[in-house]
Amino acid sequence: MKPSLLVLIPLDGDSLADISASFDLIHAPTPMQRTETIARHGDAIRAVLTNGTTGLTAAEIDRLGQLEFVSALGAGYENIALDHARARGIVTVNGAGANDNCVADHAFALLLAVVRDVPRRDRATRDGVWRDVLPMRPTVSGKRLGIVGLGNIGEKVARRAAGFDLETGYHNRKPREGATSRYFDSVLSLARWSDYFVVTTPGGASTHHLIDKTVLDALGPTGFLVNVSRGSVVDTAALAVALKAGAIAGAGLDVYEGEPHPPEALIALPNVVLTPHVGGTSPESVAATVRNFIDNATRHFAGEPVLTPI
The missing domain is CATH 3.40.50.720 (NAD(P)-binding Rossmann-like Domain)
Known part of the structure; x- marks a missing residue:
């Protein structure tokens, strides 16, 4: 059974398809979808993919009882409740170097x-x-x-x-x-x-x-x-x-x-x-950051050390 993954950021179809090959993906890129998804599926979600701007709050982490892995797609992670995640023993990674x-x-x-x-x-x-x-x-x-x-x-x-x-x-x-x-x-x-x-x-x-x-x-x-x-x-x-x-x-x-x-x-x-926060965005960089996420998450759920821990 594939791990359940909550994706909180917009991603193109190819990226979502690549991720779906390894994870049971729930895509909730809007605030309303995010709230509804966490309320409905919170007990099953084991991983979250977000970014530094979108983040993940301490309250949201508390609603995700099975959460064990959080990834920021890019290098930034300023709005992820990092200390709270660590206190829960949740593995946190980012996309440092990919873009x-x-x-x-x-x-x-x-x-x-x-x-x-x-x-x-x-x-x-x-x-x-x-x-x-x-x-x-x-x-x-x-x-x-x-x-x-x-x-x-x-x-x-x-x-x-x-x-x-x-x-x-x-x-x-x-x-x-x-x-x-x-x-x-x-x-x-x-x-x-x-x-x-x-x-x-x-x-x-x-x-x-x-x-x-x-x-x-x-x-x-x-x-x-x-x-x-x-x-x-x-x-x-x-x-x-x-x-x-x-x-x-x-x-x-x-x-x-x-x-x-x-x-x-x-x-x-x-x-x-x-420019509208597009500095790290290109077809090449998006593919690299998604690949970095998949590699990190796959290693974590296989019991192996992650590549880019925070």
Whole structure:
């Protein structure tokens, strides 16, 4: 008999079919379906597949009496009640590494788009506006790029930066062994040094509003911010004020507070490029994250160690 699996996130048909080959799958991607499914099938569910944004609450864990395995599809797990799960002896895993290249690619796409002002120039061209009436934009190459959170994604951003002749620095809680980028012991000192500021740190309480008014002021009027981590890491209100006042030059955001609702304070601003949390999404990365989940879950239910424990 296949283990019963509750999937709380939207997945395409191919992904669901792949998972269904090994698990008795219940798909409940909406809040109403989620509540109804847990109430109806809670006593039978042994595994849950979610992500960092959707999460899994302590109250929900308590309603799932047979639960023994929880997986975040991507790297993030900030809204999973991790301590509560561990107290129950539930194995928790994530998809660390499965979509790192995609996220790093997207970070650079946002950086290029906002520094070179690609969206507005696209619109100008369609409206028949020629370059002579448009202000010139900075060259991307030859500057300083600061990375907040030099994990796997941050390291891949640094590798891409080398191709643009960018000097790279980073801030972690402690220096990363073997890192070739310059280490800064505070976010503030890194911001003062940087022309471009790319945020790839995990979300959660410890990084909530890590990028605040003080950091944005340190980045300065010629600095650009890119966030591909979690919306909670950047103080949206402070960012809106900084962008309006010219305290920073621009921002490229794939994540923002209040997802999935658009960031109302930012959407009318001309110096921000927004995408709807798609940085880690591509056919290749989705397939890799689903495969990682299947491998982890199969190993767990076979009594083997999981590959990417949290």
